[in-house]
Amino acid sequence: MTRAYVSVEGVSRTFPGHAVFRDLWFGVERGEFVCLVGHSGCGKTTVLNILAGLDKPDSGGVIVDGREITGPSLDRAVIFQGHALMPWMTAEANVAFALSCRHPTWPRAKLREAARAALEKVGLAEAAERKPSQLSGGMKQRVGIARALALDPKILLMDEPFSALDALTRGALQDEVARLVAEARQTAFMITHDVDEAILLADRILLMTNGPDARCAEVVVNTLPKPRHRATLHRMPGYHRLRDHILEFLLTRSRTLAGTPPSGWDPREVPVVRPADVAIGAAETVTPQRALAAE
Numbered sequence: 001m002t003r004a005y006v007s008v009e010g011v012s013r014t015f016p017g018h019a020v021f022r023d024l025w026f027g028v029e030r031g032e033f034v035c036l037v038g039h040s041g042c043g044k045t046t047v048l049n050i051l052a053g054l055d056k057p058d059s060g061g062v063i064v065d066g067r068e069i070t071g072p073s074l075d076r077a078v079i080f081q082g083h084a085l086m087p088w089m090t091a092e093a094n095v096a097f098a099l100s101c102r103h104p105t106w107p108r109a110k111l112r113e114a115a116r117a118a119l120e121k122v123g124l125a126e127a128a129e130r131k132p133s134q135l136s137g138g139m140k141q142r143v144g145i146a147r148a149l150a151l152d153p154k155i156l157l158m159d160e161p162f163s164a165l166d167a168l169t170r171g172a173l174q175d176e177v178a179r180l181v182a183e184a185r186q187t188a189f190m191i192t193h194d195v196d197e198a199i200l201l202a203d204r205i206l207l208m209t210n211g212p213d214a215r216c217a218e219v220v221v222n223t224l225p226k227p228r229h230r231a232t233l234h235r236m237p238g239y240h241r242l243r244d245h246i247l248e249f250l251l252t253r254s255r256t257l258a259g260t261p262p263s264g265w266d267p268r269e270v271p272v273v274r275p276a277d278v279a280i281g282a283a284e285t286v287t288p289q290r291a292l293a294a295e
């Protein structure tokens, strides 16, 4: 078996009296952007916490760049829904502090310079000396993005990072993350409820059935060409088919496929579909191996 850069292998998680998901297998290739979509309670945050090393699976494991995860690491930077900035520190100090953990030998001036450069990339050079209480919600989230990317992590993990923002700010930040991640060729994994956000950002979208006992029922390949922009996404050929396919899953199949999987179901061979490429209502179903071979 060729192992993906980030490889989730047979991961299960149960809380007392509640099997969240069982035997989850998926990979994220280097430089790939994968989104996990599913209804509330199917275990998305639990999956992300396991990838971050903040939670441990009951069985199975996660291998990142050939090494099994045993706990949190700066190799895996997380952007949460809330910005999680230290309120007594300026924007620059927040980024510089994270950088000092990553590079303990760097002198102060170098940390400051790198923090400034990271803030500049997210358009916050002017706000570097401000504390979180002096920043808008969008600006705070930008600092969080700058901090995470400055760490040059092996994988960037995002748990609905824009959901607390107003629609305009959310759209602007989505475009920005798309640009920054592409520029840095950053490997990324994101949880979202927003189908358009997934289509804008993801190379592949994992669809989870409803919990308990949730499973990844389908992997949707997003073949819409990049760069993609929020304002023009809906005009891209194939966009509506892709969107309808995911919405249809969320509205119907996430429920009808929930529970005991069909006989012969192999969690390592989750069906891969490319709805943007094929005729409406006839989404091609191929195995992951065939999909990879076709790329």
Ligand SMILES: Nc1ncnc2c1ncn2[C@@H]1O[C@H](COP(=O)(O)OP(=O)(O)OP(=O)(O)O)[C@@H](O)[C@H]1O
Pocket (backbone or CB within 6 Å): 015, 016, 018, 020, 038, 039, 040, 041, 042, 043, 044, 045, 046, 047, 211
């Ligand atoms: N520490 C915990 N102890 C007990 N149960 C938990 C714990 N953490 C999560 N759960 C349960 O596990 C299930 C999955 O939770 P999780 O937060 O991962 O779902 P989610 O898909 O991210 O939901 P949402 O979209 O609402 O954030 C839920 O039923 C939740 O109540």
